[in-house]
Amino acid sequence: MEMSSKLLERAVAEISxxxxxxxxxALRLALHLLKQPADQTQQLAxxxxxxxxxIVFCSKCHNISDAEVCHICENPHRxxxxxxxxxxxRDVMAIENTGLFKGVYxxxxxxxxxIEGIGPGQLTIVQLVTKxxxxxxxxxxxxxxxxxxxxxxxxxxxxxxxxxxxxxxxxARGIAVGDELEFADEVTLGRSIMHRVPFENSIKSx
Amino acid sequence: MEMSSKLLERAVAEISxxxxxxxxxALRLALHLLKQPADQTQQLAxxxxxxxxxIVFCSKCHNISDAEVCHICENPHRxxxxxxxxxxxRDVMAIENTGLFKGVYxxxxxxxxxIEGIGPGQLTIVQLVTKxxxxxxxxxxxxxxxxxxxxxxxxxxxxxxxxxxxxxxxxARGIAVGDELEFADEVTLGRSIMHRVPFENSIKSx
Numbered sequence: 001m002e003m004s005s006k007l008l009e010r011a012v013a014e015i016s017x018x019x020x021x022x023x024x025x026a027l028r029l030a031l032h033l034l035k036q037p038a039d040q041t042q043q044l045a046x047x048x049x050x051x052x053x054x055i056v057f058c059s060k061c062h063n064i065s066d067a068e069v070c071h072i073c074e075n076p077h078r079x080x081x082x083x084x085x086x087x088x089x090r091d092v093m094a095i096e097n098t099g100l101f102k103g104v105y106x107x108x109x110x111x112x113x114x115i116e117g118i119g120p121g122q123l124t125i126v127q128l129v130t131k132x133x134x135x136x137x138x139x140x141x142x143x144x145x146x147x148x149x150x151x152x153x154x155x156x157x158x159x160x161x162x163x164x165x166x167x168x169x170x171x172a173r174g175i176a177v178g179d180e181l182e183f184a185d186e187v188t189l190g191r192s193i194m195h196r197v198p199f200e201n202s203i204k205s206x
Numbered sequence: 207m208e209m210s211s212k213l214l215e216r217a218v219a220e221i222s223x224x225x226x227x228x229x230x231x232a233l234r235l236a237l238h239l240l241k242q243p244a245d246q247t248q249q250l251a252x253x254x255x256x257x258x259x260x261i262v263f264c265s266k267c268h269n270i271s272d273a274e275v276c277h278i279c280e281n282p283h284r285x286x287x288x289x290x291x292x293x294x295x296r297d298v299m300a301i302e303n304t305g306l307f308k309g310v311y312x313x314x315x316x317x318x319x320x321i322e323g324i325g326p327g328q329l330t331i332v333q334l335v336t337k338x339x340x341x342x343x344x345x346x347x348x349x350x351x352x353x354x355x356x357x358x359x360x361x362x363x364x365x366x367x368x369x370x371x372x373x374x375x376x377x378a379r380g381i382a383v384g385d386e387l388e389f390a391d392e393v394t395l396g397r398s399i400m401h402r403v404p405f406e407n408s409i410k411s412x
Contacts, residue, residue, distance in 0.1 A: 003299060004277060005270045011257040014250040018235050029224050031295060033258060034270070041258035044220040045251035051217040052239060052247035064211045064240070071210060089237060093209060 062107040062124045064089045072096075072104055079103045081138035085128065085157065087111050087150075091143060103141070106131070111144055111153040120156055132161045142170040172197075268313040268330045270295045278302075278310055285309045287344035291334065291363065293317050293356075297349060309347070312337070317350055317359040326362055338367045348376040 003009045008030055015026035033041045057063065058070035065071075072078055072092075082103030086092055092105050108123045120126075131137060140161065144150035158168060174192035175184050184192075209215045214236060221232035239247045263269065264276035271277075278284055278298075288309030292298055298311050314329045326332075337343060346367065350356035364374060380398035381390050390398075 003270075004264075004295075005261060005272045007253075007257045007261050007272055008270055011253040014253040017246065017250070019238050020231070020234075025226070027296065028226075030254075030257060032225050033254065034261065038258050040223065041254050044223070045255045047213075047217040047220040048236075048239065048247050049251045051213045051236060052244050055211060055213050055240065058210075064209075064214055066211045066213055089210075090233065 057107075061105045062109065062127070063092050063105055077102070081136060082141065083128075083131070083137055083139070084141045084143050086143050087145060095143065103139075108144075108153065111147075111149040112156055113149045123153070125153075125157060125160075128157065129160045132164050132166055135165075137164075137166050139167040139169060142168070146173055263313075267311045268315060268333070269298050269311055283308070287342060288347065289334075289337070289343055289345070290347045290349050292349050293351060301349065309345075314350075314359065317353075317355040318362055319355045329359075331359075331363055331366075334363065335366045338370050338372055341371075343370075343372050345373040345375060348374070352379055 003012070008027075011030045012023060012026040015021060015029055016023050018026075021029075033044075054066075056065055056068065058065040058073055059068055060073040061070060063070045063072065067074075073080070079102055083106050084095060084101060084103055085106050085108060086095070087108055087110055089107060092107060095101050095105075106124065106128050108125065108128070110118050110123055112118060112120055112123070132140065140157075142154045142157070144153055154170065161168065172195055173188060174195065175181060175188060181189065209218070214233075217236045218229060218232040221227060221235055222229050224232075227235075239250075260272075262271055262274065264271040264279055265274055266279040267276060269276045269278065273280075279286070285308055289312050290301060290307060290309055291312050291314060292301070293314055293316055295313060298313060301307050301311075312330070312334045314331065314334070316324050316329055318324060318326055318329070338346065346363075348360045348363070350359055360376065367374065378401055379394060380401065381387060381394060387395065
């Protein structure tokens, strides 16, 4: 696309490097910013710079944080002996939103994926294993995505901590609340039946 | 969404002010930037700031420009006596991409739309009329969108310049090249027939 301004061209090139944003959308966003007060662009640019420069990852759980230890790990009301292992920060937010988990997290930073070239060394697996081996951890809950990569990662960690005195569990897989059985895939439905829970438990879970 | 970082929260809030970008997408973009080298965020932020601060609008055609007069208006090979009237900068790019127009542009900055609260005063109509009345303009080509607002704007300008010695035309409306007749709407097909062109012209137009 021929543009009459190098400044616009550069902005569009930079914006379209973001995932899921093509040249056309980038142009639309750039032209939108030009129509808004200069303040808005200034604040957006500043927020991005500050985010990238000042953010730290919690030294305990590797969650995104403004301080050396995040507010979850710091909270005395959270049970540090129950660790929920998740892929990334968004999973922490999703579980926090349920309000049902009172333990702490360990953010792996991804899952083992030979196809994407992600090995165990690029994740925070060593830190997790060290934490477990140091003792004081009662339960490890695997809350990774239910894909082959997720299973591989779970199993990789499992092999390294199975000798430790720790309960290792995984989040339940099954038919989502509100979903119709007939549209569920067979594997999920199968797991739902195999991992059935006492009825009294099933009704007080929410 | 509960976030563990105020920096992240602020960045997400700023990003999600962009049109078509919700909280979820904003979060995905912010986390993406955190995974990339800090350079990328720095360059994105800088490009946005420079765009907003340094950009100017061509004093002649109101197109986006890096200099006081844009490179189209400045080009001695362009015919300044033929002015194509468009809504915004994207339309200039679209027409430039055809490579078939050798005149200059006049960017209105929108179209008259009482519903959106846009009156003639917020557009560059006065500047266009002044330009035409000053003389030296041979033809005015209306290339606004074929909506009621576009037609209103065309007519509003037409009434102010019709006494001037200037040819006033509008871009052709019709069936798109490659389109099947049976799927065209009636109004477009009707215009295609009414505004038919000599066959010899139709084959050399591309």
